[in-house]
Amino acid sequence: MKTFSDLLATDVGLVVKITHPTxxxxxxxxxxxxxxxxxxxxxxxINEYEILPKYQYLAQDGVLxxxxxxxxxxxxxxxxxxxxxxx
Amino acid sequence: xxxxxxxxxxxxxxxxxxSGHYEYCRWxxxxxxxxLPSIQNETPLHxxxxxxxxxxxxxxxxxxxxxxxxxxxxxxxGKVSGRQRQLLxxxxxxxxxxxxxxSSPWLKEFKYSHEExxxxxxxxxxxxxxLGNFCNSSCIFCNPxxxxxxxTEFYRIGLVNEIPQASWCExxxxxxxxxxxxxxxxxxxxxxxxxxxxxxxxxxxILEILxxxxxxxxxxxxxxxxxxxxxxxxxxxxxxxxxxxxGMSVECIHPLNDYVRYxxxxxxxxNILEQWIAVAKQKNWLMQLRITPTIFTIWHLPTIYEYAxxxxxSVESCNFLNDPDFMRISVLSTSLRQQAADRITAxxxxxxxxxxxxVLNTRHPDFAEQQILEDAQSYVNYLKDQPNESSKLPALxxxxxxxxxxxxxxxxxxxxxxxxLLRSAGY
Numbered sequence: 001m002k003t004f005s006d007l008l009a010t011d012v013g014l015v016v017k018i019t020h021p022t023x024x025x026x027x028x029x030x031x032x033x034x035x036x037x038x039x040x041x042x043x044x045x046i047n048e049y050e051i052l053p054k055y056q057y058l059a060q061d062g063v064l065x066x067x068x069x070x071x072x073x074x075x076x077x078x079x080x081x082x083x084x085x086x087x
Numbered sequence: 088x089x090x091x092x093x094x095x096x097x098x099x100x101x102x103x104x105x106s107g108h109y110e111y112c113r114w115x116x117x118x119x120x121x122x123l124p125s126i127q128n129e130t131p132l133h134x135x136x137x138x139x140x141x142x143x144x145x146x147x148x149x150x151x152x153x154x155x156x157x158x159x160x161x162x163x164x165g166k167v168s169g170r171q172r173q174l175l176x177x178x179x180x181x182x183x184x185x186x187x188x189x190s191s192p193w194l195k196e197f198k199y200s201h202e203e204x205x206x207x208x209x210x211x212x213x214x215x216x217x218l219g220n221f222c223n224s225s226c227i228f229c230n231p232x233x234x235x236x237x238x239t240e241f242y243r244i245g246l247v248n249e250i251p252q253a254s255w256c257e258x259x260x261x262x263x264x265x266x267x268x269x270x271x272x273x274x275x276x277x278x279x280x281x282x283x284x285x286x287x288x289x290x291x292x293i294l295e296i297l298x299x300x301x302x303x304x305x306x307x308x309x310x311x312x313x314x315x316x317x318x319x320x321x322x323x324x325x326x327x328x329x330x331x332x333x334g335m336s337v338e339c340i341h342p343l344n345d346y347v348r349y350x351x352x353x354x355x356x357x358n359i360l361e362q363w364i365a366v367a368k369q370k371n372w373l374m375q376l377r378i379t380p381t382i383f384t385i386w387h388l389p390t391i392y393e394y395a396x397x398x399x400x401s402v403e404s405c406n407f408l409n410d411p412d413f414m415r416i417s418v419l420s421t422s423l424r425q426q427a428a429d430r431i432t433a434x435x436x437x438x439x440x441x442x443x444x445x446v447l448n449t450r451h452p453d454f455a456e457q458q459i460l461e462d463a464q465s466y467v468n469y470l471k472d473q474p475n476e477s478s479k480l481p482a483l484x485x486x487x488x489x490x491x492x493x494x495x496x497x498x499x500x501x502x503x504x505x506x507x508l509l510r511s512a513g514y
Contacts, residue, residue, distance in 0.1 A: 001089045071178055072192065082275065084192075
């Protein structure tokens with residue numbers, strides 16, 4: 001990828017890997033801008049980032065809702081500081 | 088590779104330098120600093136929108152701007168660069184560049200500039216304001232544009248032919264133009280440097296204007312002080328702001344600091360440092376120790392890291408010192424470079440570092456200890472890998488001999504370990 005145009009032409013997404021309490025695994029393929037709802041008693045990684053149980057404390061009534069986009073959510077909860085928004 | 092060169096800074100940041108000229112970045116290489124438009128003849132927002140369009144175009148085409156060399160150099164040695172800090176502010180990480188870029192809230196702004204030849208409809212959110220050269224110190228690595236005291240000394244000993252002009256912010260018309268731009272912008276962060284900010288009249292004046300305009304509730308103020316003065320009236324004013332990022336300049340906790348930051352006394356510096364730390368803890372301000380390691384202070388750099396580690400304060404430097412070139416760490420001889428690297432490595436090895444972590448949010452107090460260890464390691468990497476520049480030693484010796492004749496001191500009283508090296512170059 002050499003330029004901004006190349007970046008825009010890149011096809012990417014979220015790979016959500018879920019391991020259920022039963023031990024059964026599941027893989028979901030989502031878009032970067034999708035909202036994600038997870039059951040908090042699972043083990044989850046998204047694009048290789050650990051999400052559950054790491055962020056279990058954010059779950060309510062056994063459900064963790066990750067607002068879109070995922071990477072802005074991750075920025076906030078992994079302590080990356082300011083995320084500026086355009087005016 | 089696009090990810091190795093792209094920086095979002097020109098979409099959110101600009102700088103006004105000491106002479107009132109605009110620059111596109113606080114970290115950009117400082118050459119031809121008076122050739123760009125100034126607040127004298129162009130409004131800051133016009134420069135931001137149109138004057139910075141070329142650098143935005145360069146960023147989007149994946150070229151490596153010459154002025155950005157210092158950031159690329161830092162990354163090469165494992166030091167967190169200004170580019171990485173700015174990328175983080177738009178949600179982008181180099182270790183997951185494509186996904187984070189395409190998720191960034193700024194993506195549509197980059198697209199807009201891509202289609203509009205670099206122009207942006209944004210206003211700066213992060214400004215660096217250089218307030219001029221009012222200064223009571225004359226650090227040996229500084230220059231007359233940033234220190235009035237050094238300017239006077241340089242003029243007296245013949246190193247310069249003229250004293251720099253007064254700061255742009257002493258002119259009420261220019262100051263008003265700046266304040267107007269602030270009011271029209273979505274400012275998040277203003278960082279002030281001097282000279283010494285606390286003794287610069289415009290610093291207090293601008294803070295008072297921001298409070299009067301009710302901007303203090305939304306703006307974070309960053310500033311750097313040289314730890315030689317205390318101004319309670321300014322501290323009280325700062326306390327009114329939403330957030331403060333406090334930068335405290337010190338090179339080492341050792342008398343060598345007095346030689347390098349000439350005009351300071353290390354005991355007094357530490358006292359004032361502790362006074363600031365107490366205020367910052369009480370007010371919940373962010374703190375950093377700001378260092379400018381040179382060929383001299385690299386030797387006692389572990390003293391700073393130790394102090395910072397004990398107090399959980401992050402350590403930050405703008406770059407690996409480039410100018411003056413004869414004061415770069417890479418001018419050190421091979422043997423002393425190895426010894427300096429060993430000293431830092433010995434300090435780092437006392438502590439447990441997470442080798443898999445890279446702290447990008449370098450100002451987060453929870454990450455301070457890891458950040459300090461990583462910063463220390465970047466200097467070890469630099470000492471080991473940066474090409475040798477010891478051919479510049481004679482120029483260094485000529486320079487310090489001239490300064491010492493004016494100051495009646497000697498580096499050997501502070502750094503006897505360098506005697507053989509300096510003597511070999513004519514000291």
